[in-house]
Amino acid sequence: MSGNQRRAVVVGAGIGGLTAAVALHRRGWQVTVCERAPELTAVGAGIVLAPNALRAFDIIGFDVTRAAGSASPAALGLRRPDGRWLQRADTGAMTARYGTPPLAVHRAALTEALAAELPEGAIRYGAAVDDAEATGDRPVVRTASGEFTADLVVAADGIHSPLRRRYFPAHPGLRYSGETAWRAVLPADGPAPAAAAETWGRGERFGVVPLADGRVYVYATAVAPEGYRPADLHAELLRRYGTWHGPIPALLDRLDPAAVLQHDLHDLAAPLPRYHHGRIAWLGDAAHAMTPNLGQGGCQAIEDAVVLAHVLDGTEVTGIPAALTAYSAARCARTNALRVRSRRAGRIAAVTHPLAVATRDFAVRATPARTTRRAMDDLFGGMNGVPVAHVGSTGAAR
Template sequence: MRKAIVVGGGIGGLSAAIGLHGIGWEVTVLERAPELTAAGAGISLWPNALRSLETLGIHLGKLREQASGGLHDRAGRRITRWDAEAFRRHHGRPLAAIHRADLVDALRDALPAGCVRTGTEVTGLDDLDADVIVAADGIHSALRKQLWPRHPEPVYSGSTAFRAVTALPHAADLSTSWDDGAEIGVIPLHDGRVYWWASYVTEPGIRHEDPKAYLRSRFGGWHEPIPELIEATAPEALLHHDLYLLGTPLPSYVRGRVALLGDAAHAMPPFLGQGGCQAIEDAVVFAAALSDTEDVDAALKSYDEQRRPRSQAVAKASVQAGKLGPQLRNPLAVAVRNGVARLLPGALTARAGAGVSGWIPPVPRRPAPPRTR
């Protein structure tokens, strides 16, 4: 049986391990954290990710399919309407959301016991012995740095973000709200809680002694339920991260028998909601490529040829979406953008992003069951 080592127990690494296990490989996942956990935030699963998870055999029971919502300005005036049924028609699946912890739990439970080794930090390749090594160790990947030591480090996107999951005494609708250089998103989850985030343009590294008080002063004048969400969120539930990306695309996702996957390969800003989705795509393509041939080198070459152009194009589009959307600060440009967006018919806005989310994953070939006499 061929062996693979996956470095990194995040969404991409676990998905890759599931794909490899499904095609008959022996897989070990090495995760440096003492336990498999996920930050207390949600994740949007676009149709391309849902199809990929289904292809891997993962059927999530804690998904919340998003109902109709819209894009607003800070006062709550509608910029565009988002129609859930029209979205489903054009994209083939709904837009869904799940708590990251629930997704990580589902992925971990799909793997054999003992497959994941936590508390194991990998800083280099010398001690790893396998037919294939998957580097899924995140945006600041140590393995990427070892393989491409002269490649530029990740760069700051220009925005920082707060994220949290909290409960409200009433239902909240899907919404995104923009102001000059700022964005707040609200996504309902399956259990009645709400995943929300706030991003805004600022210098990197700025932190606040009382983050909740800062958010109250910065966004307390926005439309409901934004002030209510801030008030309902426990201070310890707030996550604050500067948003970085791999600004210079890699020349390859493969070197030798090592394949990069997820943020290690193509870290992107979150303005299209595709970071985790692209990592799941990577995983299913990786498994499919290895299932198609006994030639591992040929399979890795195929993986790179399939994934690098698409994921790098999505990363580039994510940067552009930020510049034209929540990072746009010129008041005149903001007014023009919002005015043009208000004139767009709902049928057109429902199709936005279909070129990305309409992607159909390849199906890995499962090994034939043993013959019985």
């Protein structure tokens, strides 16, 4: 190993952190990932990778369908609780417009595949980061099991990021969206839905996403007080969604309440002024936590990671602070706009008044599909910070 090899410590082994680690490793960095969990986990159950995230993976030569086993097309249509379609998904049109449809994968498969791209021992499990000192030429990351000195620290430490609080103490932090969410993956022991869809009711939503291996990713949201936790989860879900169109009742019958994850939905109350401090760079939820209404939280973390590796590519150690300034410039405006857009979309989807629901549903039905697709162009079609020329004909990075 060269004594001049650049060294990075990535704080957090989520999808964004692991993508950053893989991207940097493939550009010659020595990477250490510090993860507080004792082993690789897959909180979140499933994830839908939009075309922009798949393009980002292509740039670093990571093939999702090869590495993660199997992936299923997951363009979402919209329905009412009685089953009537508000808007049907057109997988073919999305493929023609963006090169690929969204793909659904299990988070465990994706994180395991990303971890497998790193050298043995690169991920240090059970290494919760107590602090990262950014002063001086080489940051120091402190954990209970020891210190790591590096040229770069990537703060991918999640929505409650301790490093964000440490370096942006005046930031107001998180705000509650007004909704709570439940998520689970059902085993492949029953009929699989024909297509992915999200159903909108009055202050309630239910999503169904078939996975390629026969399992089904389901999620639900409801307007509820922050911290609300039902005493009987299964009864709660049946009360809210049990009379909705098929196959939702049958899927609820297959649900194991112990396997359901519940999280209140938050986003950042205000944008961060920048995504770097000295030689520390923030990405994903740590930088721009957003609600899941656009399905872009994980996708933007993947974009962050690929852009970060790109601006650092070929940079001498002394040039890292300037490269991180370029990273902030490339990412802040896009991710902040999506954070605001996602919150606004959630407000529309979560309306409860019958007149507001009827108006919303009419507007969705009346909007031509081509108009909806054009509205997604800036979301799915672009990724600031990496020139298109860096994607070759095979999708691998040049």
